[in-house]
Amino acid sequence: MPNEVRPLRWPDDRAALVDHFCRAHGPSDGELIGAWYGTFPGFDPDGSFVIDGDDGEIAAHATIIPRQLRIGASLLPAGELTLSADPDLPAQHGLLHALCEAAHARLTEQGAALGLLIGFPDLGEKWQYEYAVGLYLTSFESEIATEAMLKAGRWDPAHSYERRTAERLGARGQPVTVRRYHAGDLADVAALYEAASARGHYLIARDEALWEWQLDYLARIGRNEPDDFLVAEVDGTVVAYARLITQGPVNWFRESDAASFCVIEAAGDHADGVEALMAAIAHTALTFGEERIGLYIHPQSALMQHALARGGTLRAFTGAGLVRLHDLDEALAQLYPTLEQRRLDSAFATRAFRLQISTESDQSEVVLGEGDAELVELEVPATVLVRLITGWYGADHLDTGYHERHLPLLRVLFPAGDPKIALADLL
Secondary structure: OOOOEEEOOOOOOHHHHHHHHHHHHOHHHHHHHHHHOOOOOOOOHHHEEEEEOOOOOEEEEEEEEEEEEEEOOEEEEEEEEEEEEOOOOOOHHHHHHHHHHHHHHHHHHHOOOEEEEOOOHHHHHHOOEEEEEEEOOOOOOOEEEHHHHOOOOOOOOOOHHHHHHHHHHOOOOOOOEEEEOOHHHHHHHHHHHHHHHHOOOOOEOOOHHHHHHHHHHHHHOOOOOHHHEEEEEEOOEEEEEEEEEOOOOOOOOOOOOOOOOEEEEEEOOOHHHHHHHHHHHHHHHHHOOOOEEEEOOOOOOHHHHHHHHOOOEOOOOOEEEEEEEOOHHHHHHHHHHHHHHHHHOOOOOOOEEEEEEEOOOOEEEEEEOOOOEEEEEEEOOHHHHHHHHHOOOOHHHOOOOOOHHHHHHHHHHOOOOOOEEOHHHOO
């Protein structure tokens, strides 16, 4: 019956689904989504739902992308919910609401701790999604002039500012080889990404299968040429990497004037490796005749700090993704290693605590440390708690819901950060 939620029939519904994507997103984006759909690791047709229109076509659709979100030392199982509906449907909002209900029931079956939603803020608010992670997309992007970036790797020791800047960044003039990425680099590159992810630079964790799928998919749609993935090597060890998109803007907020040559991801702290990467990137941009380079990288990343030293411009803010606390017990259980490590690294290392967290509908607790545990109660709405979990908010953002004497501990357990999702995970 039309307008009722039904499970996706895969692959029988594929052609109708691509037609739907083209209507909902336009022919170009629709074809891209069609090339992506059903191929990502862990794809389960049982996590996809559609609503048929009156004429038998697919009118609205939802699917769950399996994710692991890295918070410090913890991996939290999550599901990214993607939604689409024919734009001219008068009942579009109601259809999407029904699809959300079906998808959230499936997330519960899958044991997800968190839900993730990009876009649809009004709909997400009704399902307790809240802005809790940054996106490397906004109406203004960080960038650097190609001419300025060409100076990377060269420091004049006779110039006091350049000499002291090089010392501050840790540049030593060590020989570095910059070359194309190849498959044998995956373990080293993944380790660099994971280290950056643990700091909050990239929220979505990637295993080997996800890395390989992502690179293959971007190559299939023409956004991963061989020279678009560079690694810096010192004495045979990969110490930094950068991923580029060299042909066409990736910022859909300002496609008309956004940089068409961009760094979409980077990791690694080796100062000379980062400098060598920057020089190689700038020379590549020069061959394309590009006067500026978009920088979709974390403000605290080494590459951004080096770019700023060369005259780069840092964006004032980013876009935001929505996160939902789906299962408090699961979230707190998986977050335990991070909470415990934060306690051990603090002045509270010799004390034990029973952290009891309550939301509007749930309560859970975790014991940190050994011995007689002091009860620490935190009572907050789920939308606030999810921001504490990701680091979007720190404990100092809390107005109520705790005893004042516990605020120093809560500051340790829930520090403010700057969590973001890599642009490569959104393309």
